[in-house]
Amino acid sequence: MNVIGFYKIPTFGLSILNTIMNVKVQKTTLATIKPFRSLFLQEINVQIRYNACHERGWSDSYQLSIDQQMVGYGSVKGQEISDRDTVFEFYVLPAFRRYTTPLFEELLKVSKATYLECQSNDAHWSSLVYEFSQNINADTILFEDQCVTDWVMPDVQFRPRRDDEPHIEGAGAYVLERAGRIVATGGIMLHYNIPFADLFMEVDKDCRENGLGSYLLQELKRECYQQGRVPAARCSIANKASKATLLKAGFKVAGFMLLGTVKG
Incomplete structure (x- = not known):
């Protein structure tokens, strides 16, 4: 069943025809919003944490139209996958951003979303989260690559994990080996928007605080670039060790x- 919202915008004083413009928000398919999402990804040019929600069927798509012309989209997922209560992407073509507020208000009305979630490095979307939500909090830090490091560990080998080695759930495809023992594992997750990839690692508890984690990430970054991807990462805002x-x-x-609740 299609869900449609309708809103009229007076355009007095604008450098276009003085008429009444019709804003419409309609539930649609992922295929419909894909061209606009490509423009969004090109404009923002950062790793999108929830990129995979679209292809995995964890989100609903809405097209935003003015006078029957599509000018953007909104995407709604759930804090729990089965729900659809959180707007997590919102994009309007730059030429139509003067209509951002009525478009967004209509999306809230049609989708009945109660939460807004964004990356603070998305300036357009995050400005709306601050305007339309309250009780905003952050639980995750997002990282991007800044510089090349030159950590050296002569007694440690960075290599791919072999097929004959025991597979530990959550372990990555690469390992650090010291004196015949695997002391750390890590990997590169590729389900993010191209060209970005997400790096992760885990160091054995009795081997921490001696630089193994940073060395592993350094080598994973190198491998990531060789695969034609740009490395990125994230960690809990409370995890000071991972941040360091x-x-x-x-x-x-x-x-x-950032996550906030929609203002009443």
Whole structure:
């Protein structure tokens, strides 16, 4: 069943025809919004944390139209996958951003979303989250690559994990080996918007605080670039050790994941 919202905008004083413009928000398919999402990804040019929600069927898509012309889209997912209560992407073509507010208000009305979630490095979308939501908090730090590091560990080998080695759930495809023992694992997740990839790692508890994590991330970055991807990463805002490790490996803070409740 299609869900449609309707809103009229008076255009007095604008450098276009003095008429009444019709704003419409309609539930649609992922295929319909894909061209506009490509423009969004090109404009923002950062890793999108929830990029995979679209292809995995975890989100609903809405097209935003003015006078029957599509000018953008909105995407709604759930805090729990089965729900659809959180607007997490909102994009309007730059030429139509003077109509951002009525378009967004109509999206809220039609979708009945109660949460707004964004990356703080998305300036257009995050400005709306601050305007239309309250009780905003951040739980995740987003990182992007900043510089090349030159950490050296002569007694440690970075290599792919072999097929005959025991597979630990959550372990990555690469390992650090020291004196015949695997002391750390890490990997490169490729389900993010091209060209970005997400790096992750885990160091054995008794081997931490001696630079292994930063060295592993350094080598994963190198491997990531060789695969034609741009490395990125994230960690909990409360995980000070992971943040320090990422910074030491040449990453920098790129933003935060923000979540707020829609104002009544």
